[in-house]
Each structure stands twice: as C-alpha cells, then as structure tokens.
Amino acid sequence: MTEERSLPTHAHTFPCSRAGFDALAGRLARSGGADFILSSPGYPAQTESVIGVEPVAELRFTPSTTPEEIKRFCFGSPGLSLGFVSYTYGMLLRGVASAKPLDFPLGHLKKFRAVAEFDPEAGAVVHTEDPALVRRIGLLLEVGEESTPPVTLPKGDFTASLDRAGYEAGVSEALERIRSGHTYQLNLSAKFSRHWPDLDPLALFMALRRDHPAPFYAWLESGPHRVLSTSPERFLRVADGEVLSQPIKGTLKVEPDAGEYEPGQEERLTGSAKESAELSMIVDLIRNDISTNCDYGSVRVENHKSVFQVDNLLQMYANVRGTLRQDRDCLDLFLDAFPGGSVTGCPKHSSMEIIEALEPHSRGVYCGSAVVIRDERNMDSSIAIRTATWDAASGGFAVYGGSGIVVDSDPAKEYRETIAKLEKFFALGGA
Structure with missing residues (x-):
C-alpha cells in the first residue's frame, strides 16, 4: 500500500455531455494515472460513470490478503475505492484449490487524488482539493468530444484454450457431472489469446465503448496489465443499505441487421424451458448468497425473466433484492457472495x-x-464478463467467453453461444 496523501472533498462542476465525459476519461487515462467505469443509459444494470485520477493509496491483493485488510483499506480513510477483484481470489475465499500458476493479479483497489462523476444534469462533477488538478480536468473538458479511430487486429488467429472440439467435450463432461449429481448447473468458459505487442489498448477500449454500449465498461490498470471489461451484468449494488443483484442467464442471438428485436423473439427466449431453468437456478443461488447478510424476510425476486438487448444478443435477467443488515457492511455481502453465481454454478x-x-x-x-x-453501505459491482486483458510486458491479449450448462444443454449450441458473446472482439480481425 502506498503512503496516503490528501483525498477528495471539494466538488467542482463542469458542464459536459456523456460523450464528453467519456472523452475526458480517455484523455486522463492516456496521460496516466486514471481508472474508470463508464455506463450507458437504458440498461437494467446502468450505474454511475466514475473516473479515479492519480492514485494516492492502493491495495494489491496477495494470497494472504484477508477480508479484514480489504475493509481497512476501503473504510479506514475517506474517499471511494475503485478497482477489481479477480475470480481467482474468489477461489481462495471458497477454498477451491488450483495448481495453475497465478498469471494475473488477484485484485487491485485504489483511492485517488481526484474523483470525477457524471451527472446527467450538471455534467462532470469533480471532487478534489487540488486546484492544479481541477484546472487540468477543466482544460481537458474544453477539448470536447473526439472521434475514435477504428482498431483492427493484425493478421493471425486466436489460440483457444478450448477449441470447438475441446469445448464441446467439456460440455459433455459437465453433463456427465450433472447426471452424476455433482452439480446441476455450471459455467464453462474458454480463453482466446494472441500476441499483440503494438496494441493501443485504450484506443481499442474506447472504440468498443463507442460502437457497442453496455452498462459496465471498466478500464483498470494494474502494473503491466490492462483490464478492458465491457460487461452488461451487475453483480451486487448496495445503495444506502438496499441490495440489488441482477443475474443474467438466458441468451438468444439477434441477427446483426435486424435492429431492435421483435416481440416474438423475446417470447422465444422467455418460453424456453432450458433458458428459464438456467435463470431460475441461479436466482435461487443468489437469494441464498445474499440472505445471510440481509434482514430476515427482506430478500425477494422481482421482474423474473425480464429481457434486454446488448450487442446482438437478447439477455434474460431478474432483480434479486434485499436490505443489508445493520450489523453488516457491503464488503461482508460482496465477499460472502463472491464470485457471482451466474459465472460459477450451483452448488x-x-x-x-x-x-x-x-x-x-x-x-x-x-x-x-x-x-x-x-x-460501508454504498457500493456497485459488475460480473466481469465480455472482458479482455492486455499485458504490456509480454504483448499478450486475451478475451474470454462462456455459457451456462444445464442437463438439457447441447454442446454445439453452447459453443456457438460462447462465440456469439465475443463477436465484437473477433470482428476486429474478421475472425
């Protein structure tokens, strides 16, 4: 952890559009020392767009990092904490052993000298005590919106950790585990990687943001690693103690030129017994995951089997709500439920x-x-799906995709669904 210095308190407002705020985020990241989450309106998981500028303290997770250390970092001093927690850290929390090498940070949280948030009515609201930083942000906002050049992959193919045959074999093995009673749903993923040393990851991220809006775009830096997350899914939100989880389960591809989906397509998704079972099982798991830290009787499900569109996909979701107990905080809730049920399975x-x-x-x-x-009672978090990483040291670029496997899953269809979720990445190189 770095030595802690001054943290943001005073607020300064600069008129700007949402696109102008996005451009500000890119400029601050380009000049160094900025992480951010950008959200698009109109999605169930819409959240606040927020930029952290110039870290003043940080917590880099190790295998020995405890929940108590995370709480001390987040709650022991003023200012919001922004960053990521890896699935691999969740394995440690759940006692799931792995012989695979740790090739990515377990987690990284930061506090910042300045925090900028987008207010739809006021524009950019910047919290900081540093007048020089206020002037710098104001000058960057004066530049206005900017065009984002297209980004294309160099020639060459992705290397898959599980190719088509391997993924379908994995689904078949998962089905055997389901029939044997070891699980009744699990999420199986594949990693697609390639060497891309001359990538401008920020330009790629901003191009994706422009062309493929979603509610949880996250740009996060950790040493040589860059996280480019374009997630449509909320994990857990706590707003003044009111808890909301919005698991996504159920996917239907929409043809690229079809525009907005037709009502019949929505009914095809919500009427599918297989897709409905996926969502219902995970909703039940999440109800259980949050109930320990919520008031008795407050946990409930609303808008079950709702549908929204992101990219060329229809997605089905539900709202799982509760009220955080007075003797618990948002990190109790987060860490007890982590990783999210929609990307693990049940049990x-x-x-x-x-x-x-x-x-x-x-x-x-x-x-x-x-x-x-x-x-302690205010937080928002994503499920880091539709997510890519880039390593500045090795030039390695990777993107991941997966699907939920239940007893009536078809291996070939599950592979096609996995690929469909990553089309916007593969289209960069015409894959």
Missing part, C-alpha cells in the same frame, strides 16, 4: 471445483468483478 463450491478441472486456463479477472466501494 457453488462443487461447480467451481469442476470448472477448475475442466478449464485448462486460469480465469484471472474474467468472471471476477469491477467494483466501486463508497462506504
């Missing part, structure tokens, strides 16, 4: 053990969370 522990056995890769930040922690 969670045995599903995670099967995932570890079937997947040849380490997930790292994929299926973990990007998170903003404001205080």
